[in-house]
Amino acid sequence: MEEFRKNLINRKRSITTEETTKISLILPLFRLLGYDTENPDEVKAEYACDVGVKTSKKVDLAILIDGEVKMLVECKSAKTKLNSNHLNQLLRYYSVSDCKIGVLTNGVEYRFFTDSVNAGRMDLEPFLIVDIINDDLTILELFSREKFNGEKISGFVDELKYRTAIREKLLSEFAYPSDEFVALIAKRVDSSRLTKDKRRKFKRLIGKELDAILSNVVVDYREKDNPVITTPE
Known part of the structure; x- marks a missing residue:
């Protein structure tokens, strides 16, 4: 090639x-x-x-x-x-x-x-x-x-479609964490009742951490070779 x-x-x-x-x-x-x-x-x-x-x-x-x-x-x-x-x-x-x-x-x-x-x-x-x-x-x-295998290609297309949808949802959560996502993370780190004030606090903290994680991912991506799309097994 x-x-x-x-x-x-x-x-x-x-x-x-x-x-x-x-x-x-x-x-x-x-x-x-x-x-x-x-x-x-x-x-x-x-x-x-x-x-x-x-x-x-x-x-x-x-x-x-x-x-x-x-x-x-x-x-x-x-x-x-x-x-x-x-x-x-x-x-x-x-x-x-x-x-x-x-x-x-x-x-x-x-x-x-x-x-x-x-x-x-x-x-x-x-x-x-x-x-x-x-x-x-x-x-x-x-x-x-x-x-060439029609079924394998169809499976590959389905996987790409779902990966794209998942990526969009994740990016959406990174940009604007939903109440459901905030509640899920908050319960994992604090078992006490999630009040309105606590929810607001966690939403702010989660947003900061997601920004930091995304920044690190971008740096790692630039330092490494670009990932490639692999053929399905």
Whole structure:
């Protein structure tokens, strides 16, 4: 993967079009992930998602395993900064396909989508974003031909969703400790009755300690390598 990263950095400088991005950056990655990009039974370009319908919706790339489409890939130029406006086509492709993974990429950044909110309707937010230049690329093994497993990916998505929700709740408690949280901590350190004045006092003290803990966590994070998202066991 490190060799691929170095090659991508060098190649990216000379790429100006979507087609060159696809040939020079995107297809080589899928080859690295174990797919035979020259075999139409594994990688199909301009794949028609709604066979049998007059107006066919064609996605840039379809990644197949044993004849089943596993990923739909919408490609943009390496010069393009990805945003939500690029989702329209991928949303349409996804809605007429049985595929569970949609990928939006400019060859450098890969955004992975699924239908965790409404079955059959692609989420508007990616469950994973991988920057080939800056991120740890181990997570991409989850989408390799050898290790691709729909159930494992679904479990991974669920775990990320719950971790995000938990993080938001924890950050909310750190910023504004709720009465329930204050009462829980107060009872652990003082078994006497929690009066209104005592609750106010504990809320102030807990807020201070949470700020101190968060400050230490930020310092530790900066001193260490950034944590990476690991593949599920």
